[in-house]
Each structure stands twice: as structure tokens, then as C-alpha cells.
Amino acid sequence: MSELRRALVVLAPGPLTTVQDLGRRRHSHLGVGRSGAADRGALRLANRLLANPEDAACLEVTLGGLKVRATGDLLVTLTGAPCPATVTYPDGRTGGIGHASVERLPDGATLRLGVPPRGLRTYLAVRGGIDVPEVLGSRATDLLSGLGPERPAPGSVLPVGPAPAEFPAADLAPVPEPESGVLILDVLPGPRHDWFAPGALTALCAEPYEVTAQSDRVGMRLRGPRLERARDGELPSEGMVPGALQVPPSGQPTLFLADHPVTGGYPVIAVVRDHHIDRAAQARPGQRIRFRVAGDHRPIRPRRP
């Protein structure tokens, strides 16, 4: 019998599903952004649970709605925003599967994801990783530049790579639920806080901002206290990072996420600290965010006598 290539067959992609890994490095001097999972920690966790390499490609599912069928027996896990997940087995039985747990998806079974009650992005990983061709060293889909795999559509067949030598060490990982109330995000001031009026940093942290509907993998437009500029004139475009709070003339900041432009022409008042960028990527439109200036953490050195 010929060996059937294991795969996930997409029956419905939901509002937005993309293939993601940890993105492209070392190409930004060519105008190529990093892209990759918006919630990198969730993608890493999914891969660790399946003993995949940490940067194996997964599906990033926005607000649920994904339906896939297994070709061949697969091991899968779901991380990020917890959502209802139902498996229909080939014999017609159905059952739910847990969050951040290692689950079997036998040949012919379908998995359907509902809308997560909290959080925005769920990661579906499969042991062996999604094995579509790499583009510039990554399988990430960059929605700003159009690089990387096509967005999965009904009928897309996503091949699964060979299982790694290691075996999963745990059946599930305890993970905190995404927050549904006001999100607290730590920021470091700069690089262009001197372009703003003296009270702007205080204003940024004083009142919560609301995540607007103009939010995607490129960035989240926020609505809240207006950040006044102290300097007029144009900033020549300069390099941007994930987590940057870029402030256009409207005074309303945009928080850049994974597919942010490589360079931007508006000043960045502050940058969200790394450990809170994943949290930001789970914020839903309508949710509120409060920023908090947190100092650079320095190594604690024992005082010399």
C-alpha cells in the first residue's frame, strides 16, 4: 500500500487563518519584515507540547471558524485563545478536545473550532509541522507584503512534515486564560518620546485605550487620550519593531504587531515590552488597554563589600 502523505485538508478557514512560524530574520535590509505568529509564545508552546522544533509552522486562527479534516493519523494541539473544539470521527461519533493538550486526530476525522470567548488568536499545531514550501527561510504569511504561503481556503491541502525523533513529554500544559478586562501592557519610552509634548507619556498611561475595529496582523489602531506633539515637521522614515506605538498626526497611537511595516514615518513614543506583545496580540476589538511605563530591567549584581 502506498504511504499516504499526512495532511490537514481545510474545509472552512473561518474569518482569517494563516500559516505562521517564528518568521523571517536577516532580510529586513531588503525591505522584508519578520512576520510570524502574532502570539509567539502560544506558537512556541504548541510546538513544545508536540516535541516539534520550536519554530515549526502552525495555523493561526483568528476568531475561530476553522474546520479541517485529517489525512493520516495526526497528533494536534491548540494554544493561544481557548475556543470550543469539536472532533467528528469517521464513525460519526463526536467529542470535544481540550486546550493546550495533546490530542489524536485520526485519519478522516474533522476538527471544528468555535469562536473563542476570550482572546483573538488560536494556534493549531500538528506533530511534524505544516510542511508548505518556505519563502526566504520561513513559512510565515506576511499579510502586508504578500510574502509566504497563500491563505488557506476551502479545499487547501496542507502537508504535514515527518514526526520529529522526540516524543511529547507532557499531555497538557497549564496556561493562564487570556484576560477579558483591561489589559495591562508594560512599555519602554522612546525612541521618539522627545517629539511629544511633556505630558504625552503621562497621558499615554493615564487612561485606557480602546482597541478599534481597524486592527489586524499589521497593527492595532487605538482610541483614547490624544498624544500631543511638541515638534512639527516630518520624521524621515525609520526602522520599526513589533510593539512600537507609532503616533500619526491624529494623536491616536497604532500598536504594531507581527506584519508591521519595516520602516515608518511617524514618531514612536514608546515600545511594548517583549513579554507583553503576545498579550497585546490577543486583545480583541472593543477591549481596553492600559499602558504602564516599566523601567529597563538590569541584572541584579551583588554589592561589593
Add this chain to the structure above:
Amino acid sequence: MNARLHRCGEHAVLVELDRLEEVVALYDALAADPPRGIVDIVPAARTLLVRFEPPARHNEVESAVLAVRPAGGRLATSEEVVIPVEYDGDDLADVARLTGLTEREVVAAHTGTAWTVAFCGFAPGFGYLIGGDPRLAVPRRPESRVRVPTGSVGLAGEFSGVYPRESPGGWQLIGRTETVVWDIAADPPALLRPGVRVRFAEAM
């Protein structure tokens, strides 16, 4: 070199310089021999964004950047590409009016000197070319176009550039080329990389 350092989040430093030539020289020196921990360098018009990864820290990356002594002012690369252009762009007449030149003089100025890629940005493979005839400095169009075709050759400020693929854009379009400047199957995928010298030639 008067470099001002601005921390940009936990794992990046924005290095600000007075002139684009200094950016180019520092980029060349850093790219040729990157200090430990640096994973990405993004040159732009007046800045270099230096991204690093742990265990490298701000302090050591900043010291390493300040210790670099850029060689000369100009780029060291010897690579030169020739890009044939049909000078029939929709904004050629506007550029002639803005510069006080005739359309033929615009073409002669654009092909008359070698350009150099200073940096890439805006889109994958979009190189910002400098060093052209200073008479060609024109503002961007007052309104961006929704669709600029692949291969369009444009001018904006001190820069010239070639659109790697169809995209929105606000540059003044003077012509178009068949030369492929971005091909993900090629290695490297970008024809117009920082440091490459470019000569435009009128397509016959």
C-alpha cells in the same frame, strides 16, 4: 560621525546620524562584521535600526556600534546593474514642469549619473537610490495612486526607485522597466540591495 542612540524597546537601538552618507558607511561597516548578538540592521534615510537578541544587551550593542570606524564615505561594493527604462511615465510632464527642464532633459539627467541603493523599505525589494542629478529632486505627488504598476520608475525627494510589484504609491512616475527587481526564487531575491550601483539607460 555624530551618532545619537535611542533605545527602541528591549532589543533594538535606533542610531541617528546627520547625513545619509554616514548611515550608508556605518551600515557597510556593521554588515561586514556584525557585533555579537545583532540579528538585523535596517538602514533608512537618517537612521539605522539595530536589532539584537539576548544574551546581548543594550549597553554592549551601543558600545559596539560607537566603536565602529566606518571606512571612507562611499560604499565599497563594486556591483553595478544597468536598468533599461521606457521614459513614458504619467508624471514625466509634471516632473519637467517642477524641475524647469524639458522632458528630454529629465531623461538625460536620470540616465546621466550612476545612482546607489542607500536602503530598502516600503515593500520587499524597493530600493531607495541616491546620488543622482540634484536637479531631479521633486516632491511626492499630492495624492498617492491606489495602483502603481510593477516596474514603474519614480522620483521623490532626493530618491529614485523602481516599484518591485504593483502597489499603492505616491512617487512621480517617469517611466517603466521590464527588469525584474524582486524575485523570491532568486538568491538574493532583491536586485537593488544597499550598496548596489545603478545606471538607468533609455530603452530603444
